[in-house]
Amino acid sequence: MFPNNNLKEIYEKYREGRLAHAYLIETNNISKLINDLTKLIKAINCPEEYQEACHNCNLCNLITKNNLPSLITIEPDGTSIKKSQIEELKVSFETKPIYSRFNTYIIKNAEKLNGSSANAMLKFVEEPTDGIIGFFITNNKDVIIPTIKSRCQVLVITYESDNLLDKLNITQEELDxxxxxxxxxxxxxxxxxxxxxKDTILSKLKERKEVEIMFKIIFEIYYNEFLKEKNKPYNKELSNNNELDIKKEEIIHKLNIIAKFLQDLSYNVNMELLLDKFVIEMRW
Ligand SMILES: [Zn+2]
Known part of the structure; x- marks a missing residue:
């Protein structure tokens, strides 16, 4: 019933009566996760013995139509999740649900909770009320406000993907x-x-993880040229349009250098030395 083992585990916890009050889920594909999560929410609320895509009961139908009052999804309003959105949620959940077992909230892009909205949210996770369950969804759990994170059960759910943004777990804006x-x-x-x-990279990319993403992109650019050479489908966005003058007979050699760099980067080596070595090898 659940394509994902982590979600299956949550369902089993529910059957044992041991659901957590709040889950923080990091994923590389938020829309896919929400889709799977919806199945879980149906399963723990469905008055029938839940079957895949239950059409028998009113409750599952309401969830499908996004019309169930006891299931509230909050998304960033503009660049952040506002305190007023959390206040509304609180008011809605003051009463016990009528149709479903749980009052369920989903906070999409939970990293966009700002100081005041996170504070308003804290009450839910600090003094959990029976019958309320929450899912904080993010593409980077490391930037979630610690007071919230520490009170959630934390899961990472990764989906396989050919999509570059999913693979790198960054937004289009970040990729640009x-x-x-x-x-x-x-x-x-x-x-x-x-x-x-220090000027070209390290002033712009402060974290080792960011340097890693940058070099994964370099790898993708060269790999893309390789695909182009082989007349395979390639990514136009990464295509280099000759401005970099990548020589086709060098592509494999360069790919090896970049792969080696990424491997070395995972050890705790001096970044500047490693970058200098990279430049020398790429020019050679
Ligand atoms: Zn149902």
């Missing part, structure tokens, strides 16, 4: 920013310019 840095960087390497890594 990375691509700017990457293209400028590869151009400097190509043109044999002196590269001071």
């Amino acid at each position: 920013n990375y691509l700017k840095i990457v293209k400028d960087y590869l151009k400097r390497i190509k043109e044999n310019k002196i590269i001071n890594h």
Whole structure:
């Protein structure tokens, strides 16, 4: 019934009467997760013995139509989740649900809770009320406000994907920013310019994880050229349009260098030395 083992486990906990009050789920595909989560929410509320895609009961139908008053999904209003949205949720959940077993809330992009909305949210997770269950959904659990995170059961649910944004777990806007840095960087390497890594990369990308994403993108650019060479479907967005002048006979060699760099990066080595070595090898 559940394509995902983590969600199946939550369902089993429910059967044992040991559901947590709040779950924090990190995922690389929020819409897919919401889809699976909806099945879980049906299963724990369905008055019938829940079957895949239950059409028999009113409750499951209401959930499908997004019309169940005791299931509330909150999404960022503009750039953040506002305190007023949380206040409304609280008022709605003051009464016990009529049709369903639980009052359920889903906070989509929970990293967008700002200081005051997170504070308003805290009461729910600090003094949990029986019959209320919450799901905080995010693509990066590391940026969730610690007071909330520490009171949730934390899960990571990863979906396989060919989509670059899912693979890197970043937004389109972030990808565009990375691509700017990457293209400028590869151009400097190509043109044999002196590269001071403190200025070119390390001033812009503060975390090791960000440097890793940047080099994964470099890998994808070269791999994309490889696909192009082989007349395979490739990603137009990553396509280099000759501005980087990647020589086809060098592609495999460069891919190896980039892969080695990514491997070395996972050890705790000096970043600047590693980057210098990378430039020398790429130019050689
Ligand atoms: Zn049902």
